[in-house]
Amino acid sequence: MDQFDDELREIKREIVESRGLIIKTNNLTNALAADLKTISKRQLGFERRAFWNSASANLLFVLVVIGVVKLAWDARIDSVQADTKQAKEKIGKLEADLKEMQRRADDRTRAESAAAAFYELVRAGRRQEIIEGFEALRKEPLSRAEIAFFTDAVDTARAELGIKSYQLGLDHLRTGRWHEAAVAFEEAIRLKENAAHSPSARLHLARAYRKLNRQRDAIPMLMQLSEASPDKEITDDAMFLLCECLVDIQAWNDAKTTLRAFIRRFPDSPFLNDARMELADISLKH
Numbered sequence: 064m065d066q067f068d069d070e071l072r073e074i075k076r077e078i079v080e081s082r083g084l085i086i087k088t089n090n091l092t093n094a095l096a097a098d099l100k101t102i103s104k105r106q107l108g109f110e111r112r113a114f115w116n117s118a119s120a121n122l123l124f125v126l127v128v129i130g131v132v133k134l135a136w137d138a139r140i141d142s143v144q145a146d147t148k149q150a151k152e153k154i155g156k157l158e159a160d161l162k163e164m165q166r167r168a169d170d171r172t173r174a175e176s177a178a179a180a181f182y183e184l185v186r187a188g189r190r191q192e193i194i195e196g197f198e199a200l201r202k203e204p205l206s207r208a209e210i211a212f213f214t215d216a217v218d219t220a221r222a223e224l225g226i227k228s229y230q231l232g233l234d235h236l237r238t239g240r241w242h243e244a245a246v247a248f249e250e251a252i253r254l255k256e257n258a259a260h261s262p263s264a265r266l267h268l269a270r271a272y273r274k275l276n277r278q279r280d281a282i283p284m285l286m287q288l289s290e291a292s293p294d295k296e297i298t299d300d301a302m303f304l305l306c307e308c309l310v311d312i313q314a315w316n317d318a319k320t321t322l323r324a325f326i327r328r329f330p331d332s333p334f335l336n337d338a339r340m341e342l343a344d345i346s347l348k349h
Contacts, residue, residue, distance in 0.1 A: 167204070174203035185213070190220035194254075218255070225254035229264050236267055245271040262288060266297050269304055278308040299329040303338060310341065315349040 177199075184193050194217055201210070232247030248268035252261055265288055269281035285308065288301035302325045309318035322342040326335065 170204050174205055177203050185216045190224050193217055193220040194224070221255040222258055225251045225258050225264075226260060228254065229260045232264065232267060232271075236271065239274075241271045241274040244268075245275060262297055266301050266304070269301070269308075273304070273308055273311065278311045282308050282312075299325070299332040299334065302329070303332070303334040306338065306341065310345065315345055319345055319349075 184196065205213075228247045228251035232244045232251060235241075235244035235247055245268055248264045248271060251258075251264045252268065255261065258264075265284050269285050269288075272278065272281035272284075282305060285301045285305035289298055289305055302321065306318055306321045306325060309321055319342060322338050322345070325332070325338050326342070329335065332338075
């Protein structure tokens with residue numbers, strides 16, 4: 064009986080221990096399940112963060128790549144545009160140079176034609192046409208040698224026509240055709256002012272002016288001739304004629320002063336006695 068009780072107590076004790084182990088096992092299982100759930104949540108959160116981080120990193124990488132490509136593309140476009148602009152400018156410059164060369168060639172061809180036509184006038188001795196056509200010819204792109212040659216030809220034509228007009232004026236002067244003489248002498252002076260016959264032409268022009276009652280036009284010319292004429296042989300003639308013009312316009316004081324200067328400057332002049340008589344007459348009356 065005692066033995067049976069001992070075994071029964073032993074069994075009860077084992078049952079109690081088993082229950083304690085089962086309870087501990089359940090507690091451990093619940094704790095492990097809670098830990099696993101927490102770890103699972105943490106893992107999910109980590110995976111979400113990893114996903115978004117990866118997505119952000121990929122997006123950032125894509126944006127960086129796009130930016131770099133955009134910069135490289137813009138740089139390439141700018142380079143191509145700059146090369147294109149430079150090429151267009153070069154083409155434009157070449158076209159302008161070509162047009163300029165063509166224009167110069169056309170101008171030179173036209174100038175050569177004009178020079179040839181003008182040379183024919185020179186050979187033919189058509190003096191008036193030479194003088195009239197030279198101004199237009201000078202605008203052409205001629206060489207220095209051509210300009211010098213044609214300038215000499217024009218100067219020669221002017222001199223020859225000037226002499227012709229001067230001789231015509233003398234003829235009119237001898238026949239008393241004062242107006243025609245004045246026109247001829249004016250033309251002679253206009254054609255070549257520094258010709259050898261120009262001082263004489265001015266003196267005769269002044270005489271014609273006096274005959275036409277244009278003493279006031281003659282006086283400035285005679286004053287210049289009497290003071291600084293390149294032809295010394297006509298200086299006394301010009302000064303005496305100046306005195307006569309001053310007397311004609313009744314400029315008595317100027318006339319007396321000029322006559323005194325004439326007598327003093329030209330004691331050997333053939334007009335000396337006339338000048339003295341004129342001065343005496345004016346001094347007596349005025």
